[in-house]
Amino acid sequence: MGSKANSLSANAHLTTPTRLTGAEIVWATLVGEGVTDVFGYPGGAILPVYDALRKFPIHHVLVRHEQGASHMADGYARASGKVGVAIATSGPGATNLVTGIATAMLDSIPIVCITGNVSSRVLGTDAFQEVDITGITLPVTKHNFLINKTEDIAPAIRYAFQIAKSGRPGPVLVDITKDAQQATAIFDFAAAKPRAYRPHPMLRVEESGLAQAAELIRNAKRPVILAGHGITESGAMEQVRTLAERAQIPVALTLLGLGAFPASHALNMGMMGMHGEAWVNHAIQDADLLIACGMRFDDRVTGTTATYATKAKKIHIEVDPAEINKNIAVDVALVGDLREVLEELLPRISGRDGSAWLKTIDSSKGAVAVRDIKNLPDSGHLYAAHVVHDLWRITGGNAIVVTDVGQHQMWEAQYFHHEHPRTLITSGGLGTMGFALPAAIGAKFACPDKEVWVIAGDGGFQMTASELSTIAQEKIKINIAIINNGYLGMVRQWQEFFYESNYEATPLVSPDFVKLADAHGIAGRAVSTRADVVDAVNEARSSPGTFLLNFMVEKEDSVYPMIPAGSALHEMIRRPGKNPIVESSDDI
Amino acid sequence: MRAQLSGISGKAVMLHTFVAYVEDIPGVLTRVASLFRRLNININSLTVGRSERVGLSRLTLVCEASAEAGHRIRASLYKLENVVDVDDIAQAPSVTRELALIKVAATPQNRSYIFELVEVFRARIVDLAPESLMIEMTGVESKIEGLIQVLNESEDRVLEICRSGKMTMRRGHHTSRVLRAMGATAEEKPEAEAQLDEAEVGSVDIEPA
Structure with a gap:
């Protein structure tokens, strides 16, 4: 957002080899890679890079904490499909990035983090603000680089981009010593191109595997497609849809798969796993064939693996060979890019009558829908599920929703129905509280014309609430919905279910979030009755600037259904009674 | 060699041997070691050295893990990113050797017994000092352990043991698809794709593995 007058010559560097400082090479390479926005925080060891920024057509967003920078780069990448970029200085600046890097690693998000480090002559001497960030981030990056020669900067950054977005995407860190930033070298963008991409040597889609998969699909009586994040990353939405429609196979989605298959589609059963609806998990447990598309049988979707879908043959289509037979042993592994594999598989799939199985699943929904909170009349209580469901209705499902982690995240997954990929941005694998606000800022920079909503709990929001200042400084428009129940809600729920309601360290005193927003020049409003939800959401949407809604919801509400950790997928805690919510004395 | 071992979890584990070509640059060994730490797998032995290919080191890594873990x-x-080729030796015909240097306390008066022992084990004396001597021995693990056991049983005191860890090479003519794609370092005869991962038939087992 915004361009600079003195950046005219920047693109000339890309075609004509030119002598530049290392700092200039950093920006010139980023420009060459198509970067327009970066998220960062300056400091001593990265100052040469910041000094050179004015010469290049890149917008820098000043974050308030480097964790915000890595989350913003992550949100930017998730919303756009492009590589997000975060920048930080050495030492604490670099270590603050780590949570965001790990978040991106666990969810396979392509980001490139650039950190400054102390000069190479003092490297390894415990110099001021020196930390071994390549050592620290080794297990949470796809790869990282320590660069101490100016001429190595461009090749390393270009290589980092290739690694970040190829195969199974992920974060890459490039650590550059200060002296390498200050010295000069010939910048030759074309020559800095990385070696040809080397696909994982164990990718294997064999004729026999395709034939076997087609055969299994043809003969299956109770098949289920397990749709994961890989669909979005591979761009295989159409192919998965074609497979489902042609063979009439119902689709269950992982949390990160939401949006990759339209929620409104007749074959979409909904989310599977720990907080998936009962009929979805029962369908998986009863299935005779599972077709896993770009998902990794995470423990949150399988429950205990010993009893997982024991009647089902399993086909696993996955880009990462290390995921095959990791958690669940499969019968057919098609190891390759999901879209390419499905393109090869689809011609072998013919029409199939799936009506009996679909009818069985449909009847298993039974009375569940009646007990569902969203179908109950206004009882004077404000439930988070209502808020989320109303948000979905009012926005027409067209917004990008960025959630934090906890109960509200699961209610979002249950009650906000996503039709398109990249419209739900959430930390699934690492489960990082504090993710929502910065990731939403990143998403807004990636998609400035889209409506962006943060849905966060009162706990997680406070972890990165300082980024409200970033919003104020950048003058961007997002909408913030805090689901405020005065507890670390999901932890409280576990305490209620599994620790005899011993609410240790979960009651939470928070600031008045509307006043906090006001202190940042951000408008806000508290909402405590269901009747006010529509009006408040509309006020937020029509407000020209960022708007914060503080929803004061039921304090001891729980997410249902729930499969206790380590239980079988069909052993779930169902919504209690005819009345979905336990009416405790605290509720009145 | 122990084929079946029992891990901490009680789950049956076995020895896996991997031969890998890795880029010869700083930090690569950390990345390899860190991977095994992350997977919660103990490395039994690891040897690294230059390979026949410029810029690539070759390592042999032996670890204990469940039978199914090899693929993963x-x-x-x-x-x-710095690992170029990985061969899971598994049950393939191969030769494995280890080098050991063993220092034993021995005086000129009681050396002769050790000389005989060294002869029997086809080892060598590589250093002779007034109060000690050093034995160099190359062989399979069991042979080296046999020598150490006999030395420990005798009066002589074993002062130091230095073992290289295992080095493994497949028997016969074998080049992986990956290395083949990178180009040959020595002349290679064309071979059918299907045979690439197989040891050459008819290779002679000169010394038992």
Whole structure:
């Protein structure tokens, strides 16, 4: 957002080899890679890079904490499909990035983090603000680089981009010593191109595997497609849809798969796993064939693996060979890019009558829908599920929703129905509280014309609430919905279910979030009755600037259904009674 | 060699041997070691040295893990950017050797027994000092352990043991698809794709593995 007058010559560097400082090479390479926005925080060891920024057509967003920078780069990448970029200085600046890097690693998000480090002559001497960030981030990056020669900067950054977005995407860190930033070298963008991409040597889609998969699909009586994040990353939405429609196979989605298959589609059963609806998990447990598309049988979707879908043959289509037979042993592994594999598989799939199985699943929904909170009349209580469901209705499902982690995240997954990929941005694998606000800022920079909503709990929001200042400084428009129940809600729920309601360290005193927003020049409003939800959401949407809604919801509400950790997928805690919510004395 | 071992979890584990070509640059060994730490797998032995290819080191890594873990370990090794080729030796015909240097306290008066022992084990004396001597021995693990056991049983005191860890090479003519694609370092005869992962038939087992 915004361009600079003195950046005219920047693109000339890309075609004509030119002598530049290392700092200039950093920006010139980023420009060459198509970067327009970066998220960062300056400091001593990265100052040469910041000094050179004015010469290049890149917008820098000043974050308030480097964790915000890595989350913003992550949100930017998730919303756009492009590589997000975060920048930080050495030492604490670099270590603050780590949570965001790990978040991106666990969810396979392509980001490139650039950190400054102390000069190479003092490297390894415990110099001021020196930390071994390549050592620290080794297990949470796809790869990282320590660069101490100016001429190595461009090749390393270009290589980092290739690694970040190829195969199974992920974060890459490039650590550059200060002296390498200050010295000069010939910048030759074309020559800095990385070696040809080397696909994982164990990718294997064999004729026999395709034939076997087609055969299994043809003969299956109770098949289920397990749709994961890989669909979005591979761009295989159409192919998965074609497979489902042609063979009439119902689709269950992982949390990160939401949006990759339209929620409104007749074959979409909904989310599977720990907080998936009962009929979805029962369908998986009863299935005779599972077709896993770009998902990794995470423990949150399988429950205990010993009893997982024991009647089902399993086909696993996955880009990462290390995921095959990791958690669940499969019968057919098609190891390759999901879209390419499905393109090869689809011609072998013919029409199939799936009506009996679909009818069985449909009847298993039974009375569940009646007990569902969203179908109950206004009882004077404000439930988070209502808020989320109303948000979905009012926005027409067209917004990008960025959630934090906890109960509200699961209610979002249950009650906000996503039709398109990249419209739900959430930390699934690492489960990082504090993710929502910065990731939403990143998403807004990636998609400035889209409506962006943060849905966060009162706990997680406070972890990165300082980024409200970033919003104020950048003058961007997002909408913030805090689901405020005065507890670390999901932890409280576990305490209620599994620790005899011993609410240790979960009651939470928070600031008045509307006043906090006001202190940042951000408008806000508290909402405590269901009747006010529509009006408040509309006020937020029509407000020209960022708007914060503080929803004061039921304090001891729980997410249902729930499969206790380590239980079988069909052993779930169902919504209690005819009345979905336990009416405790605290509720009145 | 122990084929079946029992891990901490009680689950049956076995010895896996991987031979990998990795880029000869700083930090690569950390990445390999870190992967095994992350997977909660103990490395039994690891040897690294130059290979026949410029810029590539060759390592032999032996670890204990469940029988099914081999595939995932190999796949995970390949995910490391600096790892070029990984061969899971598994049950393939191969030669494994280890080098040991053993220093034993011995005086000129009681050396002769050790000389005989060294002869029997086809080892060598590589250093002779007034109060000690050093034995160099190359062989399979069991042979080296046999010598150490006999030395420990005798009066002589074993002062130091230095073992290289295992080095493994497949028997016969064998080049992986990956290395083949990178180009040959020595002249190679064309071979059918299907045979690439197989040892050459008819190779002679000169010394038992």
